[in-house]
Amino acid sequence: MAEDDPLAWETLDSEVAYACPGFDIRHEDVRLPDGTKTDFDYLSESESVVVLPFTEGGDVVVIEEWRQAVSRVSRGLPVGGVEPEDESLEASAHRELTEETGYEADRVSHLTTVEPANGIADSVLHYFVARDCVPSGKQELDHNESIRPSTTTFDALKEKIQSDSVYDGRTVLGILYYEAFSDRAFSE
Template sequence: MTDEDADTHEDLAWETLDEEVAYACPGFEIVHQDVRLPDGTETDFDYLHDEPAVVVLPFTPDGDVVVVEEWRQAVERVNRGLPAGGVEQADADVAATAHRELEEETGYVADEVEELGAFEAANGVTDAVHHYFVARGCEPTGEQELDFNESIQVDTTTLAELKAGIRDGDVPDARTALAVTYYELFG
């Protein structure tokens, strides 16, 4: 970034005048801000505050991908996708979260996990950051321990079938599509 770019970006910044949590529930908060735009206009802005999360692309020793079939109430259907979940205070780091979430949601344990990257889920409406991992050597040797509000069935598929599902619209989950695409491009 050049000095000119930095100056231009500074000219785009909004000033936060006041901030409060407008709504809180287990899992996320809605934050309300009073802001001043670069042209001096004062307005308000609301966004969803969400803690960091992980998304795991888990491979068995045979090269199959472990996937979950999970009910998603917001869209009122079963979603086929990858194991994912929030970082907890007890987790040593996001890699530990990836190991934990994989086992809790699927019962599979990974020999190793490697971070692919971290991405902002939808930065126009949320501050959520998802850390993407590839997990290798995944075996069903752990205990599936679902949260009280998780309805999950575990399956395996090939990477080719998962990619076809993404391409054909049968796997509309954006986290899964990003993980697979990023893995194919850079993994």
Template sequence: MTTDPLAWETCERRVAYSCPGFEIVNESVRLPDGTETEFDYLSEPASVCVLPFTPADDVVCIEEWRQAVSRLNRGLPVGGIEPEDDDLEAAARRELAEETGYEAEGLEPLVTVEPANGIADTLMHFFVAEGCRPTAEQQLDHNESIRPIELSLEELTDAVADGEIRDGRTVLALSYYRLFDAACSQSKTE
């Protein structure tokens, strides 16, 4: 139990709405000052996002229709962790192969974040994949419309910087990768 004076106490929890992929949870909570109120949030399984590099150091991206914003979205392979996944790396490898038809020689964890913890319990695990090659056909879910493409790291970075790519998971993956890459490069020169 959390003992921090800022902690809220959950008095009751119920699923207000459920559909494949996520739930809307309603909680009756008691705030630190004793006020009782309601709090709703989106609850979904943890997921993985892969920043996949080919042997030529291009990034394997996807173009996918996103109904919520009514447009074609360019981004990175992302998907939920499934019960048959042995671990996070297995989930990342599966999502990469399913969405792009590419497989990676190696995979390294990059970072884990809670990208919207004010409104969702989303937990996103980011990976960098190296040596990615097209080895199979895509295995898309019934509600996915995805086309794999390759971009140079600079093209991807420019598309994010210019606001052409607005997918938050892609922005986070690239930002952390560039941040950590810059930090590693800086420490090597010191």
């Protein structure tokens, strides 16, 4: 959107108010379209990839991961940040899948890109479908990750979402988007 749009806010000053591994909190002084000066804080993080991985047999590789913010194990899809050394978003998807699950994909294809919470964060999620995934060895987890990979059927994962057993919004969005908009005949 152009900065000359009548809805655009003018950023007068911007600084990192708090930094930690994984994200920053930015503080900005802004001028609203009516001329009012105020401030705005938001979470800033690097772009991430979310991978919907299918095995050669058509099952979905999922992970169970401890989530400290909600004090429980969360079941979902592999997700991770795009690294500066990644040659492409596809390379990020391949790397994150292997690091978190120990599986490698024959190929990945872009599904969609979303801004999941653009009222409070600059987060961008790039969704990929990984095909013909096979176990390749061990996981390469980050120092602060506790992850258990497993497989399930696509229909069973949808049933878990429907029964309120999967809470991770990135996973719910990816599964439902895939179900609604992808060509299932191509993927199976």
